[in-house]
Amino acid sequence: xxxEYQPKVIGFLCxxxxxxxxxxxxxxxxxxPQNIRIIRVPCSxxxxxxxxxxxxxxxxxxxxxxxxxxxxxHYTEGNYHTRRRFALLREFLDYLGIAKERMRVExxxxxxxxxxxxLLSDFTAExxxxxxxxxxxxx
Amino acid sequence: xxxxxxxxxxxxxxxxxxxxxxxxxxxxxxxxxxxTSRPLFVYNxxxxxRLIYDETCAHNLVKYLLDKKGKKMAVVVKxxxxxxxxxxxxxGQIERDNVxxxxxxxxxMVETNWNHKSETxxxxxxxxxxxxPVVYDFLAGGEIERQAxxxxxxxxxEEEAKSVAxxxxxxxxxxxxxxxxxxxxxxxxxxxxxxCFAERLDPLWLGIRIAPExxxxxxxxxxxxxxxxCIGCNECERVCPVGIPxxxxxxxxxxxxxxxFAFQAGLDPEEKPPFATFKKEEVMEFEK
Ligand code: SF4
Ligand code: SF4
Ligand code: SF4
Ligand code: FES
Numbered sequence: 031x032x033x034e035y036q037p038k039v040i041g042f043l044c045x046x047x048x049x050x051x052x053x054x055x056x057x058x059x060x061x062x063p064q065n066i067r068i069i070r071v072p073c074s075x076x077x078x079x080x081x082x083x084x085x086x087x088x089x090x091x092x093x094x095x096x097x098x099x100x101x102x103x104h105y106t107e108g109n110y111h112t113r114r115r116f117a118l119l120r121e122f123l124d125y126l127g128i129a130k131e132r133m134r135v136e137x138x139x140x141x142x143x144x145x146x147x148x149l150l151s152d153f154t155a156e157x158x159x160x161x162x163x164x165x166x167x168x169x
Numbered sequence: 170x171x172x173x174x175x176x177x178x179x180x181x182x183x184x185x186x187x188x189x190x191x192x193x194x195x196x197x198x199x200x201x202x203x204x205t206s207r208p209l210f211v212y213n214x215x216x217x218x219r220l221i222y223d224e225t226c227a228h229n230l231v232k233y234l235l236d237k238k239g240k241k242m243a244v245v246v247k248x249x250x251x252x253x254x255x256x257x258x259x260x261g262q263i264e265r266d267n268v269x270x271x272x273x274x275x276x277x278m279v280e281t282n283w284n285h286k287s288e289t290x291x292x293x294x295x296x297x298x299x300x301x302p303v304v305y306d307f308l309a310g311g312e313i314e315r316q317a318x319x320x321x322x323x324x325x326x327e328e329e330a331k332s333v334a335x336x337x338x339x340x341x342x343x344x345x346x347x348x349x350x351x352x353x354x355x356x357x358x359x360x361x362x363x364x365c366f367a368e369r370l371d372p373l374w375l376g377i378r379i380a381p382e383x384x385x386x387x388x389x390x391x392x393x394x395x396x397x398x399c400i401g402c403n404e405c406e407r408v409c410p411v412g413i414p415x416x417x418x419x420x421x422x423x424x425x426x427x428x429x430f431a432f433q434a435g436l437d438p439e440e441k442p443p444f445a446t447f448k449k450e451e452v453m454e455f456e457k
Contacts, residue, residue, distance in 0.1 A: 079393055080366065080374055080390055083386055083389050083390060083393075084386070087382055087385065100449065107447070110447035111447060113447065113453050113456075114430065114443060114444060114447055114451075114453075115444060116455075117429060117454060117455065118393075118396055118422070118426065120454075121425050122389075122393060123389075125329065125336060126337070126385075127333050127334065127335075127336040127337025127339075127340055127341075128337070129333045134455065135453075135456075136455075137456075
């Protein structure tokens with residue numbers, strides 16, 4: 031039996047869009063990889079860069095931050111802040127040796143169950159390609 | 170030492186104290202090694218004679234204003250340090266009316282060690298374009314000519330050209346040296362949180378264990394907390410007892426903030442910093 035490497039993905043999903051999108055993927059019985067551990071947050075703007083860095087420190091292979099599409103945030107502008115913050119953090123983590131492909135920021139609405147399922151398949155495949163990172167020891 | 174300039178600083182400090190314009194003056198005096206300098210707090214007009222200024226006065230004295238909130242203080246400020254004043258004004262930490270800024274021109278600070286000063290300019294000084302402070306009330310010695318090199322961020326692009334794995338190895342090695350003394354934080358004008366994340370116990374973001382992965386987390390977050398706020402005084406790197414090249418972190422963020430958000434900290438006290446604002450129409454790399 032071949033034991034395949036399964037990347038660990040942590041996903042921060044906003045309550046109003048992306049979490050509902052993930053829910054939709056589930057209730058519609060769409061198939062997607064089981065690699066993700068989902069943490070529901072009130073808004074993608076709630077995600078402190080600290081959360082993401084901590085995930086990587088504790089051995090996550092990939093981190094997803096997902097919220098409503100720009101213009102659709104339940105709190106009007108939370109995701110505009112998310113966008114700036116993580117655009118910079120991705121670059122910075124890459125500079126520190128955690129490849130930016132390991133961190134994704136995606137806009138997924140409540141009706142985009144399929145998009146959620148597809149993006150997880152894609153992300154998991156990409157992470158599998160990058161291979162495991164043992165805690166902080168390799169990027 | 171520029172005698173004329175020093176006399177102007179002393180005279181100004183004496184006047185301010187005698188007239189009661191300020192309670193105290195924060196400046197520099199000769200350190201006990203007879204070569205380098207150290208911060209001096211003057212409350213008595215007769216002590217103004219101890220004030221000096223030369224190429225060893227590296228400390229960014231603006232940090233001390235945070236300890237003197239609500240008091241009227243004068244402070245000797247170099248061009249680079251003056252950006253910290255704008256940062257603190259922008260963030261509502263100090264009141265303009267409470268601070269009298271004795272600006273000084275700067276020929277560049279040199280690398281020093283106990284009892285020794287070299288001829289080598291500090292790296293930040295080689296590319297510093299400021300001929301005078303960006304904000305001041307009195308300019309001692311007037312504006313001076315500077316022949317600075319162009320800022321190309323060559324140190325950063327050199328790092329960027331390496332592979333991700335190489336960079337990982339480099340930083341883990343560097344962070345492995347950190348003894349978590351937090352000197353880099355204590356000296357930074359932008360680090361003034363009443364409770365730093367590094368000392369929060371619940372949740373415990375950062376283990377107090379001194380291990381590479383904890384140190385890594387410490388420096389990643391410390392430098393990111395200064396993103397779009399770091400004014401480049403490089404005091405953190407200067408005081409790090411184990412010589413971790415923190416400027417490579419701060420300057421990477423400075424460069425990216427410039428490129429992504431067209432912003433530089435401390436130049437304008439009114440301009441909104443990059444994380445306090447956004448543009449609806451902007452598109453980031455991950456959206457393409
Ligand atoms: S490292 Fe961050 S939390 Fe700590 S004092 Fe600096 S800005 Fe505040
Ligand atoms: S991070 Fe370092 S260079 Fe930047 S403002 Fe703080 S002490 Fe100065
Ligand atoms: S000054 Fe240097 S050794 Fe001390 S906490 Fe900062 S990086 Fe670590
Ligand atoms: S509520 Fe979904 S991003 Fe703000």
